[in-house]
Every structure is written in structure tokens, then in C-alpha cells.
Amino acid sequence: MTDRPGHACPKHMTYGPCGGVGVDGSCEIGPEPCVFLHDPVVPWPGMPQADAEPGAAGRAFRDLMRRRPVVISGMPAAALDARSVADTAEVLGGSVDAVLTGDMPAARVQFPPAYHAMLVQERGIPVWAGLNCRDRNRVALEGEIAALAHAGVAGVHCVTGDHTFTGHRPDAAAVFDLESHELVPRARAAGLLVSVAESPAAPPVERRGGRLAQKVRAGARLCLLQFCGEAQDVAAFVRSARAAGADVPVLPAVPVIVDEYGARVMASFAAAVLPAGLADSVRRAGDPVAAGIEAAVCHARELLTVAGVAGVVLNGVATGGAETLLARSMAAVGRALGAGR
């Protein structure tokens, strides 16, 4: 047992706080304050780090990122539906640079990450695979890392993950045998390009840059950001991360909102701050899909002017049955930003 506050954290974290801290400082699973709120960032111990050159897809993505801004999109497919995965991947292919096969609060039961990646890659599109510590212990995670490396994904997004109490399967036991800092070096040692998440708007805001710096010490090479407002808010985060020693490329999230359901769900994400007026402008529009695409392109272009921003991640939530419509909208945003070529 440790005297660090992490032992009281529902996710057993040592390197907290996670990105789920409410704006009032509350824990993501209840009204109690986050146990890390008033404590300094716990430094990654900087153990000797096994390293490996990324595989072909990782090297190609890294080289692309050196030439121009990259666009990663979410995967809006219906859960556990291989046909939907194939259809949406088909739509996104050639229009974005990679697809992030991540987590969904509304559908916690998903295809295993490596199998999901293979389904997407069969359509010829690079995969950035999401891997969380909620659903698997270290043995199962190490197996997934090996499978993802063998499958040849472009990269892996290592997150601690939301607690099971926040999703549609609160009956499931939450594992949290590891947390993101501990998952990162394992993935990097397997030759995977590793990204991590950060939520700049989640308290304690002034320590978020320092927390990213510890993840970089653990081996992260990219940072994907939760929605945190406007371009100047992203710029402030990048400055604080740089000052703390995190020099990795940053890819902020861009909301692609094409209907009321998507607007509502994305606004509900923990510590997510959508760009002012974006969701309302889509709601009021005669053609919400066109308005949502235009708003996303406009916001992405603003974000791409920020020093240290190397690309964007298109993020959306599809209404049941409208997965392909959202994929088409994301593809349109990607093409407008020059991605996929």
C-alpha cells in the first residue's frame, strides 16, 4: 500500500488525476472530490525504457505527420456489427489518415481491439487502436498489444479509461490493474506508436500540462486532446505542456455534430468544453448535416494554426441507424482538410 492519494481512487490510480474530474472537482463516478485535486503531479519514475522502431504503418503515419497536418477520425460504426464497421471504414477510406477505434460510453461491449483493427484494415484504412485499462488486466492487455503489433496498426491510444459506473454496463467489474502511464511503455516496447489522452479543461487545469509531461517520460509520442473550448484554450494547454517538458505533437478533438443526439451526448462527456455556439448553430440550421460539416472544418482550421498542433481528431456520436451518415460527414471534413491522400 502507498501513502499516495491513488489508493483511495476508484480506479486505483497512482498517476492521477484522470480526465474525468468534473468542473467542480468531483470524481467521475460520484459527488466526492477527486482524491488528486490538491496534490502535485506524481512523476513517472523514468525507469530504463525498452524502445522499438515503429512498424511500417507507424513509420508511414509519423512521416506523414512531418509533411502535413494529419486527420484521425473516430469510428462511428454500430457496436458488435462487422457489416457496420466495414461500411463506415469504406466511407472513411481515402478521406482521413487513420481511424481511431476507441471506447463508447453507450456501448461498452465492443469487439476486442485487435479484431476490430483487422476489420477496419481489411478496408485499406490505417488504424489507431484505442486500448483501455478498465476492461482487461495486464496479462490481457499485453496480449492485445502483441496482437495489435502483429496486425500492423499505425498506432495505439493508451488510456486508463472511464469507470464502468459511467457507461451502459455498470454491472461489470472495473479492472484497472494498470493505468495509462503503465500501459504506454508496454505498447512502445512492442514497436507501436503511442498516443495518450489529456483533458485540458478538467481540474486541476494548471497541472494538466505537467501530467502530459509524465506520460511523455513514460513513452508517449502524441497527445490526443478532449474538447477544451477554442483555439486559444488549446494554445494555452500546449504552452503549459511545453513548459513542463512535453514536446510531443498535439491533436485536439473536433466535434462533428450533425444531429441533436450527437450534440447532446458530446456535451455530456466529462470535462468536455465544446466550441462556443457550435452545437446551437447546427441545431438552428435548415440543413444540420451541411452546417455540422462546415462548423467542424472551420474549427479544425482554427486549431491547426496553433503552434504544436500537428493534426486533429474528428469526434462524433451517431444516432442508431445513422452511422454511415456520420461517417460520410467525417469523410467530408477530412477531405476539406486535405487528409487521406
Ligand code: SF4
Ligand atoms: S476523478 Fe478519476 S482520478 Fe480522481 S478519484 Fe475519481 S477516478 Fe480517481
